[in-house]
Amino acid sequence: MIDGLGRVEPGGPAEDAATRSALRDLVMAATVRIHGPERGYVPEGSGGSFLGSGFFIAPSWVLTCAHVALQGEGRDVTVIFETGPRSGETSVAGTVVAALPEPAPEHLPGELGPAGPRGGGWPAPDLALVRLRRPVEHACVYVTERPAAFFGGGAVLYSGWTEVGGRIKRLSGQLAVQGTVGGWSDPEDEQVRLGGDVLPPGVSGGPAVDLARGEVVGVLKSQLVGGMGGTSIGIERLRSLPVPAAMAEAEADDDYQAVFHAHDRYHADRQLTRADTGWTWADVQTSLGAGADRALSPQQRILLLGRLAELPPPVSTHSLLDLLVRLPGVHRVERYPAPRSWRDGLGVLYETRGGGAALELVLRYCMSAIAAERPYVTGATAAAEEALWDWVKFIADDRLSRDFRNEIALLWSAARHRTDRAQRRAAPAYGERPRAGERSFVLLELEPRGWERDSYDWRVGVARHSGEVLPVAEDSRGTPGNALPTRLTGSLAEAFRRCDEPDSPAVLQVAVVRQQLGLEVEGWRLAPDEPPLGALRPVVVRCSDREPPLSEEEAREYRSRWSRTADAAIRAEIIDCEDGLRVPVPQEERLRSLAYETVPVLCRYAARPDGETAAGLGRVVRGGFHVALLRRGESRPEAVCAEFHRRAAHTVAEADGAEQLPRILMELRQGVHAGRAEMFWSDGVALFYDDPHHPLPGSGQLLEAP
Structure with missing residues (x-):
């Protein structure tokens, strides 16, 4: 519930139950099952080709485990999903475009570990991106932008598919967060330990959702053999997807940027549409009280990320890190893996400071993104910069001091009078490039x-x-x-x-x-x-x-x-x-x-x-x-x-x-x-x-x- 001052208050039992139910529906609508490529396969039966679970992370993109997706024939898979109760199943072909890590050429996928949730034969991070081969309507999860797996509470919601009585059925449940495995000396192998429920075969690759904040924070990787629970991989491990060696000339040149730009635009569009009156992820997050300790409400955050996703991405991780440390009060970013996109940089700011200064920091970051060096520009870049400025100005006029509003107005004036929209690399918009x-x-x-x-x-x-x-x-x-x-x-x-x-x-x-x-x-x-x-x-x-x-x-x-x-x-x-x-x-x-x-x-x-x-x-x-x-x-x-x-x-x-x-x-x-x-x-x-x-x-x- 929200009181008269706009503060989030804990809801009653009925409201809490409705919120949890709405969250579960959103997660399950985006959860898919992965099969081998269709060759006479009948979706209603097991057919022997069921590989595991996954979920739509962005329009036409599915995230799952590498040990699931690469157990098929080559890199071809079939994605099967339902959009809601009695909606019927949709089957669409997909291709694994990236796996972390990629298998060595001398190893066949089947030699690297069994399909299903154990996944013991595939090293972390054990993630795979599947791109659909044709457009279909489907729901997408909301993915956290925090720099590392963060849990607002002690439990996560999971969703997936498994075989029951010879038929494949969806399931969901809750798991308790019990700690981590790895880290420090093995940062790329760190996994979150989960317990409190049995993870049946087939749910590997499904989403792990922070119940306190209503956002996907991980991917189920393995089950505990002979026990309750298993492990999940932090969603931030996707940042280690290969970076193009050459300067990107379009959004599609970098899979990571393409996926998350599409993700953020999807959720901003759903928040703004009047055609659908159902729960959105921001609605659920607001009802959960997820914005109570942040500078932005869940709705404001989703709309901001949508505007940032209209901009070309940062030139490089190095340039983004440089931009972040130039902001007042932002210290060196040591999280592993380091931020890569505008949404990742926004997530870094959540851990720097609180109070009234937090909103100023977010808006300064937005102004830096407007002025930042570009790897490329499109015909829509100038309009995207202006749309982001309009959002910044609206928030600042409503909540911040006149001095701060005057300061950012000067920054906008300097940015929009630039003639180098393409931002030549020899003359970056901030600082001096080192020799x-x-x-x-x-x-x-x-x-x-x-x-x-x-x-x-x-x-x-x-x-x-x-x-x-x-x-x-x-x-x-x-x-x-x-x-x-x-x-x-x-x-x-x-x-x-x-x-x-x-x-x-x-x-x-x-x-x-x-x-x-x-x-x-x-x-x-x-x-x-x-x-x-x-x-x-x-x-x-x-x-x-x-x-x-x-x-x-x-x-x-x-x-x-x-x-x-x-x-x-x-x-x-x-x-x-x-x-x-x-x-x-x-x-x-x-x-x-x-x-x-x-x-x-x-x-x-x-x-x-x-x-x-x-x-x-x-x-x-x-x-x-x-x-x-x-x-x-x-x-x-x-x-x-x-x-x-x-x-x-x-x-x-x-x-x-x-x-x-x-x-x-x-x-x-x-x-x-x-x-x-x-x-x-x-x-x-x-x-x-x-x-x-x-x-x-x-x-x-x-x-x-x-």
Whole structure:
């Protein structure tokens, strides 16, 4: 009930029951069952093709579990649903367009785990998006925009399908929230523990709805074998869907943005229509009191999200994070996974502050979205910006001070008089884009466990220009070397998303001890059908060995050598090979006599360097060199290496400074992967790149402004 002042009061028993019933009807109307592709299948019977449950997350889009959707034949499925009591069943073909994670090509879907709610054979997050092949009328759930699974109470409503007496029937029920499984060291594997009811086979892939707030927060993944309850995956894991490498040119170029823009427009349209007098999700949320502690009522929130969904999406996660931290009172966003869309950014604001300042923060965020850099514009973009401004102005005029209204009016005036509606990337609407050497990068630290052969502890973080490293994930339990690519896939993907810009992937710096610099991280494949990591982004290595403290004179010389090579003409110097024969790396005094613009090249480094080779690189480091090329691979003393010397010298000379070398080496690796013979000389070459302006955590080096 709502009192005369507009405050939500608890309803009576009859009203509470009506609200819960309305919520259950909304959930069940959007819940579907997933079958294999139709080939003579009769929907009323079990037919042997029933795979599990799912739900409409947006018009023409179904969300389910990967272990459900990929148990069929290939990526084709049949979606069967009912829109209401006695409405009859509708059957429509669909295609799995994305799975998290995607199965390895050598595995058949049936080998990865049984269909049904157990799902034990498919790793988290175990989500799949199905796109319908033809338009049909159907209901959609409302999905939370919060940055992580949040429960306003201690129970969730679930819905799904199961076989009873040889027939497939829908069911619903309640589960108690009992805690989590995973997290911290395994953030990509975190699941919510649910109990209090038996989850029968078939409900896996169905929605988990927060009963206190009336919004979908998760997807049922597994049942507890021999017990009550199971687990669900947070809906926010969809943020880890693959991000297009190139700049999006339309909404459909990014599945994540396409799904949630359609979701938010759907609910805004349902809230505004006069043709349907039934309960909407916002009506249910209002009756539940879900807006009592928020700056916006459920109706206002849904209408705002609908207007934000008319705008082109943020250029990147990195740009959205930058926009958020520029708002007053918003602190660094550390939630995993990071926000990706305008709706995700709004969800971040819910956890920052309360009181009267909360509404001002939301409206400032809207003004930032209006002024933000665009990946593309359409003929409707200007009208969408004006519609959002009209909403902001209406809310501000009704509830906020004259000073604040004047402030945002000036922001709107500046935005609408821009002539660059397309927002050229060279001149963003907020802040200054950093130079190449000032961008954030991903830092992977690998620490060998000396008492366990070929085993590593690791940390993944985002290193900012300030020198701060923001942690993403870590594991100190020991990971075998051959398992590192698989184990690190989710954490690296999240870190990359926080740094990447379209057409400009962030650098991956791999910090290992000197004896392990032969580790070919650039050859890892983080997804079954992806090229090697080094062909997708710049990958460089650096030493994590602790070096003795530098004297003041040595430190000055090191800085001078780096400054000379960073963005000026450079040249290569082969230091361990003469006339095709291996020679010792010169002593430090001889190395220091080389010109400051020199880039040492170790032709005979090999994949597993011996003690002398590792010691030679140590002399290079102590000689003040921050950049070097290391030729890895099998040690072949009889090999003729003149062509390598020639090509390496030419490549270094063509670079406009050492800051260009990481991307030049990425282009060479792309050429090797594409089979371009003229680039084969670079196969196995690593770039040692130890930027003194970004010292490793705990190194004790002082940060110098560039």
